[in-house]
Amino acid sequence: MGVYNVHERLLTAEKDAVGALVDALAGDGDPLWPHGSWPRMEFDGPLTTGAVGGHGPIRYTVIAHVPAVWVRFAFSGPRGFDGFHEFTVLPVDDEHALLRHTLAMETHGTARLTWPALWRPLHDALLEDSLDRAELACTGSVARPARWSAYVRLVRRLAR
Template structure:
């Protein structure tokens, strides 16, 4: 089963300000992009660089490519059946506006053919929209249309606890 999932937000911010959000990915308190503490912390075995391994919750990955201020790609190593990558990219529009894009491209095999559409997709979508809300807040001081969790996402989160 092929999966191609894109989330993006047009931000009223310069390319460098948006790129700094990617550079700060760590899941720690200073991370202004990852939506902690509402979601499992993003953790790595070393600072963000190619070869760093880590993940968030049951989702595990290795940083395969990193261009500071521009782009980072993570190759999945878990859960079993996730074969592909996810990435954040900075896409300049003009001097004052930048798109922050998150792309997930993978082939779901085995049990993941069920767990992706039934659970992971919904949680992923909610987490990414929360991440983009954090980016908008960090760059502009406000969020025009905050993301809202669906009743199904709230149910999945309750079951996971």
């Protein structure tokens, strides 16, 4: 099954400021990843090509990184995830940039069932929380904070 999943937020900030959020992923004081509510993103070293890590049971390797512009991660787990996810900073004008997260993969085996039933709702909630953190970092507030669905709350409760 082919999966193409995009989350994005138009931010009132210069592209370099948004790019700095991406470059701080998994670092001390990471302002982008919602580590208070979700498993922390961690790597075996700095965020650079070849770094290995992930968050919770989701494992990946950094396969490309253009500082302040783009970082791409290739999945290595869970089994059946064959593809990548990435953060991209797209300048809009001098005062705005678009922060986009793209996930593109083929699912195989049991992942054909677990992606839509389990992983996708959690992924979507996590990414909207991440974009809220980006907006908060850039503007000091969040205009429309993301809300977890009842299903996401149930799955998280059952996972504990």
